[in-house]
Amino acid sequence: xxxxxKHLKSIIAKNRIDAVLISSVPNIIYLDGYSGFSYFEREAFxxxxxxxxxxxQGLAHKTPGVFGYLITDxxxxxxxxxxxxxxxxxxxxxxxxxxxFKSLSKNIKxxxxxxxxxxxxxxxxLKKYFKLIPSKDLRNLRIIKEKNEVLKIKKACxxxxxxxDFIVKKIKSGITEKELAFKLEYFIKKKHADISFPPxxxxxxxxxxxxxxxxxxKLRTNSIVLLDFGVKFENYCSDMTRTVFFGKADExxxxxxxxxxxxxxxxxxxxxxxFIIHNSKTKPVKTASIDxxxxxxxxxxxxxxIPHSLxxxxxxxxxxxxxxSPKSKDILxxxxxxxxxxxxxxxxxxxxxxxxxxxxxxxxxCLLTHSPKxxxxx
Amino acid sequence: xxxxxKHLKSIIAKNRIDAVLISSVPNIIYLDGYSGFSYFEREAFxxxxxxxxxxxQGLAHKTPGVFGYLITDxxxxxxxxxxxxxxxxxxxxxxxxxxxFKSLSKNIKxxxxxxxxxxxxxxxxLKKYFKLIPSKDLRNLRIIKEKNEVLKIKKACxxxxxxxDFIVKKIKSGITEKELAFKLEYFIKKKHADISFPPxxxxxxxxxxxxxxxxxxKLRTNSIVLLDFGVKFENYCSDMTRTVFFGKADExxxxxxxxxxxxxxxxxxxxxxxFIIHNSKTKPVKTASIDxxxxxxxxxxxxxxIPHSLxxxxxxxxxxxxxxSPKSKDILxxxxxxxxxxxxxxxxxxxxxxxxxxxxxxxxxCLLTHSPKxxxxx
Numbered sequence: 001x002x003x004x005x006k007h008l009k010s011i012i013a014k015n016r017i018d019a020v021l022i023s024s025v026p027n028i029i030y031l032d033g034y035s036g037f038s039y040f041e042r043e044a045f046x047x048x049x050x051x052x053x054x055x056x057q058g059l060a061h062k063t064p065g066v067f068g069y070l071i072t073d074x075x076x077x078x079x080x081x082x083x084x085x086x087x088x089x090x091x092x093x094x095x096x097x098x099x100x101f102k103s104l105s106k107n108i109k110x111x112x113x114x115x116x117x118x119x120x121x122x123x124x125x126l127k128k129y130f131k132l133i134p135s136k137d138l139r140n141l142r143i144i145k146e147k148n149e150v151l152k153i154k155k156a157c158x159x160x161x162x163x164x165d166f167i168v169k170k171i172k173s174g175i176t177e178k179e180l181a182f183k184l185e186y187f188i189k190k191k192h193a194d195i196s197f198p199p200x201x202x203x204x205x206x207x208x209x210x211x212x213x214x215x216x217x218k219l220r221t222n223s224i225v226l227l228d229f230g231v232k233f234e235n236y237c238s239d240m241t242r243t244v245f246f247g248k249a250d251e252x253x254x255x256x257x258x259x260x261x262x263x264x265x266x267x268x269x270x271x272x273x274x275f276i277i278h279n280s281k282t283k284p285v286k287t288a289s290i291d292x293x294x295x296x297x298x299x300x301x302x303x304x305x306i307p308h309s310l311x312x313x314x315x316x317x318x319x320x321x322x323x324x325s326p327k328s329k330d331i332l333x334x335x336x337x338x339x340x341x342x343x344x345x346x347x348x349x350x351x352x353x354x355x356x357x358x359x360x361x362x363x364x365x366c367l368l369t370h371s372p373k374x375x376x377x378x
Numbered sequence: 379x380x381x382x383x384k385h386l387k388s389i390i391a392k393n394r395i396d397a398v399l400i401s402s403v404p405n406i407i408y409l410d411g412y413s414g415f416s417y418f419e420r421e422a423f424x425x426x427x428x429x430x431x432x433x434x435q436g437l438a439h440k441t442p443g444v445f446g447y448l449i450t451d452x453x454x455x456x457x458x459x460x461x462x463x464x465x466x467x468x469x470x471x472x473x474x475x476x477x478x479f480k481s482l483s484k485n486i487k488x489x490x491x492x493x494x495x496x497x498x499x500x501x502x503x504l505k506k507y508f509k510l511i512p513s514k515d516l517r518n519l520r521i522i523k524e525k526n527e528v529l530k531i532k533k534a535c536x537x538x539x540x541x542x543d544f545i546v547k548k549i550k551s552g553i554t555e556k557e558l559a560f561k562l563e564y565f566i567k568k569k570h571a572d573i574s575f576p577p578x579x580x581x582x583x584x585x586x587x588x589x590x591x592x593x594x595x596k597l598r599t600n601s602i603v604l605l606d607f608g609v610k611f612e613n614y615c616s617d618m619t620r621t622v623f624f625g626k627a628d629e630x631x632x633x634x635x636x637x638x639x640x641x642x643x644x645x646x647x648x649x650x651x652x653f654i655i656h657n658s659k660t661k662p663v664k665t666a667s668i669d670x671x672x673x674x675x676x677x678x679x680x681x682x683x684i685p686h687s688l689x690x691x692x693x694x695x696x697x698x699x700x701x702x703s704p705k706s707k708d709i710l711x712x713x714x715x716x717x718x719x720x721x722x723x724x725x726x727x728x729x730x731x732x733x734x735x736x737x738x739x740x741x742x743x744c745l746l747t748h749s750p751k752x753x754x755x756x
Contacts, residue, residue, distance in 0.1 A: 040695070041697060077685070078725050079589070079591070096705075118497060118498050119493065120497070124493075178567075211414060211457070307453055308453050318418075319418070
């Protein structure tokens, strides 16, 4: 059994449940490696049980040493037939999802669910057959990365760095945000990777909107250029932001830029020092305190607070646990991979964000993104 | 007030509720035109109330003639500030989502929700403040398209046709599925449009998996080439599938191809005749009967049943109401736009799918995709 399934078995034991029903696509990818299901519609469930006691009705395929079932429909039956550890239960016109749940409920009574992912209508259907036990452990299932996961994120970050290096050379007068975004995407795909989200390219005033929608705006001289993009490599994501200046930056911009950069450095320093202390003194460090260190620096410098959290975990999802926000209750632990991305945004002027990905190792953090952070003027 | 908001007000009156809480991204785009929110995380709610009686705490912005509130956070405040009809309630560290709901609950007691979209944990939070009334009307809010919506889908389909015309010329020995998919994407983006989903390109045996994950497989002579892709134009999607043959098709393939094509023609004929009868005799026609016409033709020809539904509505989402499946209860109505996509899939051999988009007009259907459907050998 692999470590991930072992971990899940321990969650089953701890919560005293008979099985867990995994519904979120990233958790399905994490546990069975198959990444073909849509994020937009429910196309599959993964049921992992304490013990499979019988072969339920509708079982199309059973592999030896089965730990549970992948419940999906005929569009995927062939594609998933080679997944190890899991049998396949095929939803069809003759064998509805209700039929499958009913059949499973003969031996499985209490199931752990991802209550942030199961919809209210799905929960009503499930309640007909099972006692539902929401499990927070499932939300944080992927919070600590294994070595091979870190390697994949590292590779994604490396391609991201190459992409930044490439795209800086393409910044020229008259190019549109969309054209630049597409060049980024093209570069990444040429590297046999994918984008982890549609790149955000924001020129001038547009950069004051943290999640600006890349538009047909053309680049003019003396403009901010904010680039926020990520790479997906073998199911694992990177994410990075750099803000450069097209033209000659004035003092106002330089101050905003440097304050953002210093805020990130504050967070990194605080992280390194407090995590080392934590390791020796075993005092837990909240991610919220890292957010605070960076946020307060920006506010004290006379700028508005960061209108988003300082950072987020990253892995199969671009945004996952832990959260580095003022109200987060997450505690720093070795093996966590997350972003540190302070930003200053001035409406009708523009904004600066600098974002890197780090992995928390036993002696502090290790940076996974390496693109330059001095103020680049083009 | 626009027609869409009028429709929503009638849903509020019919369900005797005080407000509806729109949570799904496509419904938010449909109602306020803003398409910047993520599909992967909850970033906004749109509250449309019977009557706005007070200005709740935390209201950052109020436009005259307000019909409700867009509830979102600081990352989006500036971007959404120009949306007409709606005030903005900003979620922040000082004003949590709970605070906002609590404040709204002073005047709003019963709210209609999208129970297929609200998660179980969100419903628990909402229940603290409101009586939740699941509303099926919200799921079908976009089922009938207005004229300008059909025009956008038509334009998306037209770009799709041009893309097909382009991509057929790029099919050559040794090219990979991924390369072909990327060329499609590049062509579509050059047309100032976007892809509506990652293109499915399947060579040879891969085409027997209806939702094959486009791979690095290289094209060899005498192979099936299945292309399933869509365009997004001004928030509206197209979707089409063509299956061509690289080499000289043998009798086996020709028979599968022709049976699929004939199955689609059966569906179209049945649709046209029954909908005209329906219009004069006012006898409702179920979408399920269209699925049956196509499905039975394939089964009677000696092939396995279609492992998916015959078709799906399309609009802001690639897959939306109505559904053309054996168990669907949807009734055909003028203004519906949907796909008709029969397929025959033979494991370890390959498959054929032919998919077009149609709009149901008062005298039958009108085809929106026009790419050739005779067997193309390259």
